[in-house]
Amino acid sequence: MPNGAHALMKTLADAGIEVCFSNPGTSEMHFVAALDAEPRMRAVLALFEGVATGAADGYARMADRPAATLLHLGCGLGNGLANLHNARKGKVPIVNIVGDHATFHVKYDAQLQSDIETVARNVSPGFVRTSMTTAELCKDAVDAIAAARGLPGQVATLILPADVSWGEGGVPHPPPPPPAPAAADDATVAAVADAIRAGGKVALLLGGAALREPGLLAAARIAAKSGVKLHCETFPTRLARGAGLPPVERIAYLAELASLQLSALDHLILVDAKSPVSFFAYPGRKSDLVPETCAVHTLASPTQDAVASLEKLVAALGAQAAEPMLQAAERPSRPRGKLTAAKVCKAVGHLLPENAIVVDEGITSSLMLAAMTRGAPRHDLITLTGGAIGQGLPSATGAAVACPERPVIALAGDGAAMFTIQALWTMARETLHVISIIFNNASYSVLNVELERVGADTKISPKAKSQLDLHGPVLNFTHIAQGMGVPAARVTSAEGFNKAFEHALATPGPHLIEAMVPESLGGTKRRILPWMLRSLPSLPPTLAHAIRRKVAP
Amino acid sequence: MPNGAHALMKTLADAGIEVCFSNPGTSEMHFVAALDAEPRMRAVLALFEGVATGAADGYARMADRPAATLLHLGCGLGNGLANLHNARKGKVPIVNIVGDHATFHVKYDAQLQSDIETVARNVSPGFVRTSMTTAELCKDAVDAIAAARGLPGQVATLILPADVSWGEGGVPHPPPPPPAPAAADDATVAAVADAIRAGGKVALLLGGAALREPGLLAAARIAAKSGVKLHCETFPTRLARGAGLPPVERIAYLAELASLQLSALDHLILVDAKSPVSFFAYPGRKSDLVPETCAVHTLASPTQDAVASLEKLVAALGAQAAEPMLQAAERPSRPRGKLTAAKVCKAVGHLLPENAIVVDEGITSSLMLAAMTRGAPRHDLITLTGGAIGQGLPSATGAAVACPERPVIALAGDGAAMFTIQALWTMARETLHVISIIFNNASYSVLNVELERVGADTKISPKAKSQLDLHGPVLNFTHIAQGMGVPAARVTSAEGFNKAFEHALATPGPHLIEAMVPESLGGTKRRILPWMLRSLPSLPPTLAHAIRRKVAP
Incomplete structure (x- = not known):
């Protein structure tokens, strides 16, 4: 039987994990050595763990499947924590592999000993596991992969003690089944459809999986049929945009502007998105950016199939044949002069x-x-x-x-x-x-x-x-x-x-x-206001209109 | 009354904390603004938090008092975690200030929301506190300073919500008393003196506070009087050395070599040091590097006064007048030729x-x-x-x-x-x-x-x-x-x-x-062995002798 590292490598590749972004140390040397035995696995070295974790994030956003990381104990994880946080908030799947001391070495509190599970929990609240035996390692890895790929996607952290990695008796494990999320139930869809048909001002707030072409097209059909506005989260994980795709208006970073975008709404319908809150808190200002008079509905939560939910809503509204508004091809002219x-x-x-x-x-x-x-x-x-x-x-x-x-x-x-x-x-x-x-x-x-x-x-x-x-x-x-x-x-x-x-x-x-x-x-009010006014021609129409109304009456 | 940040700045400076290594963000802006009101506080900007925390570590090692850090929420702390780990293992005092969202903003789970206390606990096991009111902030800060400066020195983490910082009603707090650690008790000193007098092979393992001139001189008097060997930890926090100071032999990083250094000992006496263990674990090798036949004694733990303990041992052994062996002034010749x-x-x-x-x-x-x-x-x-x-x-x-x-x-x-x-x-x-x-x-x-x-x-x-x-x-x-x-x-x-x-x-x-x-x-045995043999003339005498005996019989 292969050693733990070899069996793990095969298990990862069998599950479609074919890239590992790494910054290894001594406790990961058997994992590194096992790279040779698995031609499907590409290892990409980073000089700093924040690069490895950020790269795993960017990879998964574009590949639609997780990469693995390979980090060196708690300190390597610490260095990678900020970009794992970004992945967590973006619901991005990552199989985060953190090497650890051999199980028998932990009690000696050697220099690099630290509490890895505690550090990991902050970015992997849903899955942190230290694999304690070589025989169980690949099962643990498959559980981690399943957790990472589930809905919502998440950072799953597998802690790999050196002796579990080098031990004999590794047992490759078949991949987990793909996730099969459900669409919104009929009652929810009907309630949202009723809210839309009631005639007030309605916006869909699209996030996560709703921001690819299928979701955008479904949302744009709803907009074409019923006049709802299409917004997207302030910081989308991955947004398909440009000529030929339905445009969506991002909620502004500045809470002052975001409040303007949301100010006239009667209903805000969340589709794999979070109800908008201020990025930071400010003295004397509200953190919740949705007006109290606006009802917030959830069409699809992050654990549901956002696109299928939107399509159910299309059907409920009879919008299947509505012609979605698509962004026209247009480019700004070639800039000249001093750079800004x-x-x-x-x-x-x-x-x-x-x-x-x-x-x-x-x-x-x-x-x-x-x-x-x-x-x-x-x-x-x-x-x-x-x-x-x-x-x-x-x-x-x-x-x-x-x-x-x-x-x-x-x-x-x-x-x-x-x-x-x-x-x-x-x-x-x-x-x-x-x-x-x-x-x-x-x-x-x-x-x-x-x-x-x-x-x-x-x-x-x-x-x-x-x-x-x-x-x-x-x-x-x-x-x-x-x-x-x-x-x-x-x-x-x-x-x-x-x-x-x-x-x-x-x-x-x-x-x-x-x-x-x-x-x-x-850094002064004197300059922000002129900038906002100068920017109006380039801002999304709702926002520009709202700002004009507010600051240039 | 000043706002929280202003009162905190005064409290820090009153306690002798006069440098802040910072990488601030929005939630720390009031702290930054308060820098102006406190001329005693120097702010040193770092472009990455690992630089700020590592600088705070190096500063405290040399200044013998803590600096403050200023980090931006859980992610900034994450970026600084590795060097805080080094400080923790080196028993180095740091007052680690981590800005957080306003208390009323936490429930909204905004983008940068994370569990800061959990992340901090790994490097600050002895003191993590979120200050919840402006009125209590400076008291919390003084508790953090006292914890950091205690024995052993530690990283004390004070989490500072933005509204506690900007709130009115800050109350500066007087500094904590300096720590007053006790020396080893008489019975311990007598037992160690007995072990030394018994005539076997004995070594003192010096660490932490024992590695400055007073501790080294006391240890060297003991060595001169009774023939004990003087070792120091593999990775000292700060070691005074060079011509005119007593030389001490560092325990080698490679466990194979460290085992040789320790192999003949009957007694190992710890002075603010940890019993030597292997840095990493290796298949089939022991992690504990001390031979089973060697008795390990603790003269001074990290919570005790190491120098005073050594001086009690000097007195118990009647070594006050012993002439410590001091390193002679000598320099290698000027190197020439291709660089190595x-x-x-x-x-x-x-x-x-x-x-x-x-x-x-x-x-x-x-x-x-x-x-x-x-x-x-x-x-x-x-x-x-x-x-x-x-x-x-x-x-x-x-x-x-x-x-x-x-x-x-x-x-x-x-x-x-x-x-x-x-x-x-x-x-x-x-x-x-x-x-x-x-x-x-x-x-x-x-x-x-x-x-x-x-x-x-x-x-x-x-x-x-x-x-x-x-x-x-x-x-x-x-x-x-x-x-x-x-x-x-x-x-x-x-x-x-x-x-x-x-x-x-x-x-x-x-x-x-x-x-x-x-x-x-x-990377091969063929090359390590010749290197070790080539290096013999430069290695500490015990180690060179042991290697010669083992590998070149």
């Missing part, structure tokens, strides 16, 4: 190729991205689902591993990029066609906004401001990228950006474009 | 200035460091106490903040350096005199050794080997450092290294020297 964050977004919209994957962690700098790319060729958008910064470059890495034929465009703020900058090395090593666009504005720009929003911005001195400022020295991402083997260019004009982006799109392999831009938003 | 890791260590020994702080995370590449610097001018050595890689550069950052007049030499393996490479930016921003020496051997070299040691190295194919290999592309740390504002040089000869090191020592501010070296150890 908005011009970067414009250039991306102008040049975005067919079938791209766009990963957005541009924070304040990518505010115009959605508007600038809405009529671009169809693409998938990946966003920061859990708010834990440092997701963009790792997620792009995993997405590129999942979809080697598709170009991946990752937009990241300078601050965000630095959390997991080691991802560049993995992109270079795996020759992934990822174009990393870094907005270098030398600032934690969003925090200047937040400093105002929380009311902490009165009489701010340079000392406090320095905590939000990335000057002294200004980072040079071009040098950093070159240090990790990724060709890079620093650009200060729109013309320079266009040229660098065209070159990167045409040349396989990784690229980094460092866009030197001023801050998009300032 | 050993020559880097030799150059460091040849050139080490007075009163330096040496941070060692060189892993396999710094094996010769201890031997090459043993007679160099006195210095403090900081090591990887918890085994969580990525400690070196952050720890050096914090040590330099604590001791601005002392040069800091950080040696790091290429793999290790990449975990927290963002530390370079903080070194540049704060103009710290840290010389980062990166051993670039393009390998997780220690894992090649471990692959053999765990018995997983038979028929290893390129696929498994690639998980331990950092080629394709080889990192260029010189470019990476330049990208973060740190002047850097890549060197391939000993002459080049000497020159770059001399320049860096003479020029204030941060520097990075990228030492291009071959791997120190190979």
Whole structure:
């Protein structure tokens, strides 16, 4: 019989888990050695665990099946925790494998001993298990896979003691059955249909699995038939968008704007989505963004089949033949002159190729991205689902591993990029066609906004401001990228950006474009308001209308 | 009355906490704004939380008082967890401040919501508290400070909800009394003295607080009087060493070698140290490294005063007048020719200035460091106490903040350096005199050794080997450092290294020297044995003797 690691490797591959994003240590050496025996398993090394976990997240979002991670004890898990959090909040399946000391070694409290299960529980509330015997290991692994792939998708953590891995007597286990979620029951569908037919203002809030083409088309038929609005969560796990797909309006990050989007609604219908709440709390403001006069209905919870539920609603409303409104093909013009964050977004919209994957962690700098790319060729958008910064470059890495034929465009703020900058090395090593666009504005720009929003911005001195400022020295991402083997260019004009982006799109392999831009938003009310007004032409129509009504009466 | 954040800032400064290593987010904005009101508090921004926590660790090791951290919710804590683990294992005091959502916002399960207390408990088993009211905040902070500074030192985590921070009615609280640990009781001292006098082979194993000059001198008097050997833990938190100080022999990392060091002992006496166990477990090998025939005694536990306990033992043995053996001043010659890791260590020994702080995370590449610097001018050595890689550069950052007049030499393996490479930016921003020496051997070299040691190295194919290999592309740390504002040089000869090191020592501010070296150890038995034999002249005498007896009979 094979040892535990060999049997585990076969079990994973039999269940369709064919990529492992790893940063191994001594306790994982038998797992590493077992890679050789399983040709179906691809191992992708990361120089930091946050890259491995973020890549597993991005991979699963695009491959629609989990990857495995391979992490080194509790500290390796700790390093990977932030991106596992993003996966958890995005309902993304990951089989998180954490090596541990041999079972007989635990009692000695050696240097790397820690309580792995406790750390894991935060990101894997639904499944944490330490496999205690080689004979049971593969059964435990299949339970983990089943948990990860269930609805909602989740991070399932399997802790693998070294002696369970190296022990003889591993027993490969057949894969778990695929999940078979149910659609919303008839009574729920009928109640939602009644609410829609009652004639008030109604919106569908789409999330999770409802944001691919089938769900969007069903929702758009409902909209065409009955006039409901289509919203999507603020931070979708994966959103299909662009020309030829039904457009949906994302709920804004800024609670002030989100409240405007939701203000006139009588009914909000959740489809694999959470009722909108403020991202952070602010003094004197409500966290729940739904007006008290709006009734919230759940058509499909995250444990249900969102698309089948939408299709039942289509049928209940007689909307099968309704013609869904589709986004027209349109692109912004080619930007010119001194580079700004908005011009970067414009250039991306102008040049975005067919079938791209766009990963957005541009924070304040990518505010115009959605508007600038809405009529671009169809693409998938990946966003920061859990708010834990440092997701963009790792997620792009995993997405590129999942979809080697598709170009991946990752937009990241300078601050965000630095959390997991080691991802560049993995992109270079795996020759992934990822174009990393870094907005270098030398600032934690969003925090200047937040400093105002929380009311902490009165009489701010340079000392406090320095905590939000990335000057002294200004980072040079071009040098950093070159240090990790990724060709890079620093650009200060729109013309320079266009040229660098065209070159990167045409040349396989990784690229980094460092866009030197001023801050998009300032830290004072004087500047946010003008920005909002200037942005109106690019904002979604409801939002623009609401803002106009509120701030420019 | 001040708001919570202002009162907290005053309370921290009153208690002698005058540095905060931070990576803030929205929920910490009031804390950031309060920095302005407290001139005693220095805020040091890090681009990644692992840098902030590692810097707080290095700072406290050198300043002998805690710094504060400022981290952003559970995910920021997760990113900082590995270096907090190292601090915990090193018994280093840190006041770990983690911002959280406002108390009224928690129930909405917003994107960044997570169970912070659960994550914190792993590194702060002794103190985790969420402060629930502004009125109680400073009392909670003082309890955290008291816990951190107690014996043993620990990471105390104070979770600070945003509304507790921004709320009015903060009440500054006076500092806690300093800890007053007791020495070993008379009976324990007498029993240990009896064991020493009985005439068998005895060693003192010194750790923690026993490794500064007073403890070392007391131990050396005992050795001079009674012939006991002096060992120190494998990974000391801070070890005073060099010419004029009593030398102590570190227990080897490799269990095979450590067992040889301990093999002939009849009594092992622990002084603020843990009985030696294997770092990892290996098939068929014991984890406990102390021979069954050796009695283990505890003179001072980590909750006791180690130095006072040693001095009681000096008195009990009548060793007050014994002349301690002190290390003679001696330096290796200036290395020449093609660069190797050993020559880097030799150059460091040849050139080490007075009163330096040496941070060692060189892993396999710094094996010769201890031997090459043993007679160099006195210095403090900081090591990887918890085994969580990525400690070196952050720890050096914090040590330099604590001791601005002392040069800091950080040696790091290429793999290790990449975990927290963002530390370079903080070194540049704060103009710290840290010389980062990166051993670039393009390998997780220690894992090649471990692959053999765990018995997983038979028929290893390129696929498994690639998980331990950092080629394709080889990192260029010189470019990476330049990208973060740190002047850097890549060197391939000993002459080049000497020159770059001399320049860096003479020029204030941060520097990075990228030492291009071959791997120190190979991954096969054929290569480890010759290396051990070649190394004999540089190894501690006991160890060299034991190896000779065992492997070259």
